[in-house]
Structure formats: C-alpha cells, structure tokens
Amino acid sequence: MARERWGSKMGVIMAVAGSAIGLGNFLRFPVQVAQNGGGAFMIPYLVALLLLGLPLMWIEWTIGRFGGGFGHSTAPGMFHTLWNKNRFIRYFGVIGIFGPFVIYIYYIYVESWLLGYSWFAVTGAYNNCTTQESMKAFLAGYQGAADNPHFSGLGTAYLFFLVTFGANLLILYLGVQRGIEAACKYGLPLLFVLGAVLMVRVFTLGTPNPEAPDNNIINGLGFLWNPNWSVLGSVGHWTVAGASVPYWAPNAKVWLAAAGQIFFTLSVGFGVILTYASYLTPKDDVALSGLTAAAANEVAEVIIGGSLVIPAAFAFFGAATAQIAAGGAFNLGFVTMPLVFQQMTGGNLFGLAWFLLLFIAGITSSISLAQPAIAFLEDEFDLTKREAILIFGFNTFILCHVVIFFLDKGVLDEIDFWGVNVCLTVFGLVETILFGWVFGMEKSWTELHIGSDITIPGVYRWVIKYVTPAFLAVMLIFWMAQQGKSVILMEGVPPENRGYVLGTRLLLLAILVNLTVLVWMAWRRRQRKEAQP
Amino acid sequence: MTIGGWIFLIASWLLMLGLAVFCLVRTLRAKDDGPAS
Numbered sequence: 001m002a003r004e005r006w007g008s009k010m011g012v013i014m015a016v017a018g019s020a021i022g023l024g025n026f027l028r029f030p031v032q033v034a035q036n037g038g039g040a041f042m043i044p045y046l047v048a049l050l051l052l053g054l055p056l057m058w059i060e061w062t063i064g065r066f067g068g069g070f071g072h073s074t075a076p077g078m079f080h081t082l083w084n085k086n087r088f089i090r091y092f093g094v095i096g097i098f099g100p101f102v103i104y105i106y107y108i109y110v111e112s113w114l115l116g117y118s119w120f121a122v123t124g125a126y127n128n129c130t131t132q133e134s135m136k137a138f139l140a141g142y143q144g145a146a147d148n149p150h151f152s153g154l155g156t157a158y159l160f161f162l163v164t165f166g167a168n169l170l171i172l173y174l175g176v177q178r179g180i181e182a183a184c185k186y187g188l189p190l191l192f193v194l195g196a197v198l199m200v201r202v203f204t205l206g207t208p209n210p211e212a213p214d215n216n217i218i219n220g221l222g223f224l225w226n227p228n229w230s231v232l233g234s235v236g237h238w239t240v241a242g243a244s245v246p247y248w249a250p251n252a253k254v255w256l257a258a259a260g261q262i263f264f265t266l267s268v269g270f271g272v273i274l275t276y277a278s279y280l281t282p283k284d285d286v287a288l289s290g291l292t293a294a295a296a297n298e299v300a301e302v303i304i305g306g307s308l309v310i311p312a313a314f315a316f317f318g319a320a321t322a323q324i325a326a327g328g329a330f331n332l333g334f335v336t337m338p339l340v341f342q343q344m345t346g347g348n349l350f351g352l353a354w355f356l357l358l359f360i361a362g363i364t365s366s367i368s369l370a371q372p373a374i375a376f377l378e379d380e381f382d383l384t385k386r387e388a389i390l391i392f393g394f395n396t397f398i399l400c401h402v403v404i405f406f407l408d409k410g411v412l413d414e415i416d417f418w419g420v421n422v423c424l425t426v427f428g429l430v431e432t433i434l435f436g437w438v439f440g441m442e443k444s445w446t447e448l449h450i451g452s453d454i455t456i457p458g459v460y461r462w463v464i465k466y467v468t469p470a471f472l473a474v475m476l477i478f479w480m481a482q483q484g485k486s487v488i489l490m491e492g493v494p495p496e497n498r499g500y501v502l503g504t505r506l507l508l509l510a511i512l513v514n515l516t517v518l519v520w521m522a523w524r525r526r527q528r529k530e531a532q533p
Numbered sequence: 534m535t536i537g538g539w540i541f542l543i544a545s546w547l548l549m550l551g552l553a554v555f556c557l558v559r560t561l562r563a564k565d566d567g568p569a570s
Contacts, residue, residue, distance in 0.1 A: 038538065039540070040541070226537060302545050453563035
C-alpha cells in the first residue's frame with residue numbers, strides 16, 4: 001500500500017500549526033499571563049520557547065520524517081528505528097499513542113460544546129442570561145450537571161457531540177491530503193480572519209460603561225501586560241565568611257507555568273508531530289517548516305490570545321476580572337465572553353465569531369490527536385483506512401461516554417492530569433534522550449539539516465543535548481512533587497467522587513495495557529513476515 | 534497601562550510578528566508551494 005503524503009509544503013506547515021493552535025492559545029495563555037506576573041511572564045515564556053519548545057519541535061519533526069522513511073507513522077516504530085538494539089524501547093513509544101488517544105476522549109466533547117454555543121449565539125439561546133450566575137447555570141444545564149429552564153437533560157449536548165464526532169471521522173477518513181491538509185488550509189486562514197475581526201471589536205470597546213471610567217480597554221490591556229517583576233523570583237542573602245552575599249532565586253511556580261504553557265501550546269510531547277512529519281519525504285525540509293508552524297502558533301497565542309478575553313472582560317467587569325480568571329479558562333470562554341458580547345451591538349454575530357474561532361482551533365487539533373492511533377493500525381496491522389477508522393471510532397465513541405455522563409465527577413481532570421501533565425513530559429524526555437544521546441548528536445544534527453531551508457544556530461547542538469533534557473527532568477520532578485502526591489492520593493477529590501476517579505484511573509491503565517499488547521502483537525507480526533522466505 | 538506594560542505588549546507583538554514574517558518569507562522563497570513529495 002502506497003504511503004500517504006502531504007500535498008504541499010504549506011499544507012504540512014498549516015496542519016502542524018492547526019494541531020498546535022487550540023483552545024489553550026485563546027483561553028489558557030491569557031489566564032497564565034494574568035496570574036503569573038503580566039508582561040514579566042513573557043521572560044520565562046521566551047526562555048522556555050527557546051530552550052524547550054523549539055528544540056522539541058525540531059526533534060519531533062526530524063524523528064517523524066526519519067521514522068516515516070522506514071514506513072512507521074508512530075512512536076513505537078520510530079523509537080525502534082532510532083535504537084534498534086534495544087527491544088524494549090518501542091514500548092516507551094506507546095505513550096505517543098496513549099497520550100493523544102486519551103486526550104481525544106475528552107477534548108472532542110469540549111469541542112462539541114463550542115459547536116453548540118456557536119449555534120446558541122446565532123439563535124440567541126443564552127440572551128436572557130445576563131449575570132455570571134445565570135450564564136453558569138446555562139452551561140451547567142447544557143452539560144447535564146443541573147436541570148434548569150434552559151435544558152432538561154443531555155439531549156442537546158449529545159446531539160452536538162454526535163455532529164462533532166462525525167465531522168472529525170469524516171475529515172480523518174478523507175485522508176492526510178484531502179482531509180487533514182484541506183481542513184487546515186481552509187480552517188486556519190478563517191481562524192486568523194475571525195481573530196482579527198474580534199481584536200478590532202475588542203480594541204474599539206473604549207469605555208463601555210461611562211459610569212465606571214476605569215473599566216476601559218487600555219486598562220484591560222494593562223491588567224494583562226503590566227509587568228510584576230516580583231513574581232519571577234526573590235532576592236535573598238547568603239552569609240559567606242561573615243559577609244552578606246545577595247543572590248536571586250527564581251520562583252519555580254512561575255517558571256514552570258511558562259514551561260508548561262510552551263509545552264502544551266506547541267503540541268510537543270503528544271506524538272502528533274511525529275505522525276504528521278512521517279508523511280514527509282526524506283528530502284523535505286523540517287528545520288524551517290517546524291519554525292514556521294511554531295511562529296504561526298505564537299502569533300495566534302501572543303497577539304490574538306493576548307488581546308481578547310482578559311482585556312474584554314476587564315472593560316466590562318473591571319477588577320472582578322482577577323476573580324473571573326481564577327475561576328478557570330472554561331469560565332472565561334463559556335460564561336464571561338458570551339456576557340461581554342451580549343452588551344455589544346451585533347453581539348450575537350461576535351459571539352458566533354468567538355465560538356467558531358474556538359471550534360476551528362479545536363477541530364484542527366482533535367484530528368491531529370486521532371491520527372497517531374489510526375496510523376498505527378494502518379501501518380502495523382496493514383488495515384485499510386476505513387477499517388482503522390471504524391476501530392478507532394468505535395472505541396473512542398464508547399469511551400467518550402465516560403466523560404459525557406460523569407463530567408461532574410472529576411473524570412475529565414483525571415484524564416487531563418495523566419494524559420497531559422505526565423505523558424507529555426515523560427514522552428518529551430524520552431524522545432530528547434533518544435535523539436541527543438542514543439541516536440547521537442552528530443547523526444541527529446545531520447538528519448535535522450537534510451533538505452533544510454535554514455541553518456539552525458550551532459548552539460542548539462548543546463541545547464538539545466544538555467539543556468532541553470535537563471529542563472524536562474526538572475519540570476517532571478517539580479510537577480510530581482507539587483501535584484503528584486495529592487493527585488495520586490486523590491486529596492482534592494470529594495469522597496463521593498473517589499470511586500469515579502479510581503474507575504477512570506483503572507480505565508486509563510486498561511487502555512495503556514491494551515496498546516502495549518497491540519505493540520507487542522505488531523512486532524510479532526513483523527518478525528513473522530520478515531522470517532518468511 | 535504603565536510604560537512597562539506598553540513595552541512588553543509592543544515588544545512581544547513585534548517579536549512574534551517578526552518571526553512569523555521571517556519564516557513565511559523564507560518558506561515562500563525556498564521553494565514554490567508545489568507538491569511536498
């Protein structure tokens with residue numbers, strides 16, 4: 001069976017950028033900035049981009065293209081080609097299928113809410129909700145968490161879930177070129193146009209309420225961007241031989257928040273870039289393409305994401321924005337923003353633009369989360385695309401119901417912790433060590449520059465080999481120290497939800513074991529094929 | 534909004550836009566947008 005390929009260079013860049021640009025660009029980033037020092041947050045953010053984000057981007061593009069040359073689209077096969085003397089390394093690659101698979105299970109449900117809210121914006125379904133409380137009640141009713149005059153049961157949410165689920169499978173069924181590439185080639189420009197329209201609207205808000213002159217758009221931008229240097233670290237004093245020596249200690253929480261944001265926003269550590277890059281030919285550029293995809297993501301995040309929710313919320317709600325932001329990113333997106341748009345002329349249209357923007361960001365990401373599992377079935381078991389999608393669709397459809405029916409029981413947060421926090425960091429660390437140490441920096445550097453349209457500064461040989469893995473190891477240790485114990489022991493989980501959380505954990509373990517067995521079966525199958533005369 | 538806020542806002546925008554424009558120009562100049570394979 002001929003291997004699928006991208007149709008154009010710009011197509012693959014847009015597909016990777018589409019994968020990277022997700023809900024986090026527009027909802028998570030501004031909250032992180034506002035809560036971690038405003039403009040000063042950009043210092044650790046840029047450091048993480050240069051030392052963590054870009055190196056991982058190049059590593060994944062290079063491993064993906066290299067593995068694709070051996071007919072592999074996913075991490076188990078790719079890791080095996082990088083270290084073929086180690087028969088266990090392919091099992092580390094299971095994380096590169098497991099992570100995106102489990103994230104897909106909840107991400108697609110959240111994505112379907114955006115389609116639902118796009119429809120509500122057109123029909124004005126939430127127009128009579130004029131306070132934070134009533135808008136929260138509308139969202140809770142939609143999610144089936146509460147029976148209220150807006151919704152009785154999950155019917156509406158389920159309908160939009162079915163449409164979103166079907167749309168994802170259709171794009172995936174159309175294939176790499178006619179499905180994923182086409183969706184991103186049309187979707188991303190539309191996303192940037194919608195973002196620009198919303199930015200113009202937000203920047204021309206002025207002072208919406210003349211009775212509260214401090215609540216204006218300039219102060220809203222200031223709320224987000226005014227630097228607070230004190231949060232980056234603190235000055236202390238050591239006493240050395242009776243003399244006081246000043247030192248500066250970084251605030252680990254803020255620096256880790258920046259590193260985490262870079263990690264999530266660039267879609268590195270998921271395994272999806274490996275799969276996308278495997279559809280390149282061995283002579284296609286990866287250095288400039290990886291950088292271009294990262295740059296497109298940064299424009300969407302820093303320029304568009306940093307100009308919408310927080311400044312707009314401040315212009316209408318003033319100092320209460322800090323409290324609103326502390327309520328979480330979903331709160332900002334589904335509760336605060338509809339309230340903001342309601343107070344504008346043509347608010348329904350701007351509401352539609354907002355939710356459509358997020359839906360496009362979501363669907364171009366979710367298709368990338370699905371592709372590794374589908375590609376694994378196609379490559380390693382010689383299944384047709386139709387068969388692979390049927391198996392993937394059936395399994396994820398069943399599993400999504402766990403999230404749909406037990407959303408308010410802590411199931412989503414549990415999957416998010418293991419799928420995102422743990423898997424991404426571990427996977428990033430493994431692939432960085434494989435690339436820089438096992439495959440070898442000389443060979444890796446040469447591979448990275450094959451067909452390259454730019455020359456990456458030589459300092460990155462050192463960064464990739466030493467700094468990036470050290471950065472990742474520190475992140476993993478700090479996260480496990482800060483959150484690991486409390487999550488594993490379910491300390492923040494209400495007693496009545498502990499059974500559900502434990503059940504989710506067992507379900508995730510079952511998925512991991514199943515995938516590991518599939519990798520084992522795939523290699524037995526491969527060995528048998530190779531042994532045949 | 535303080536001067537510091539304006540500096541961070543403008544510097545961040547210029548940096549990201551500059552990187553994006555550099556990449557786009559280099560991508561378009563390197564090869565025409567023909568088939569990747």
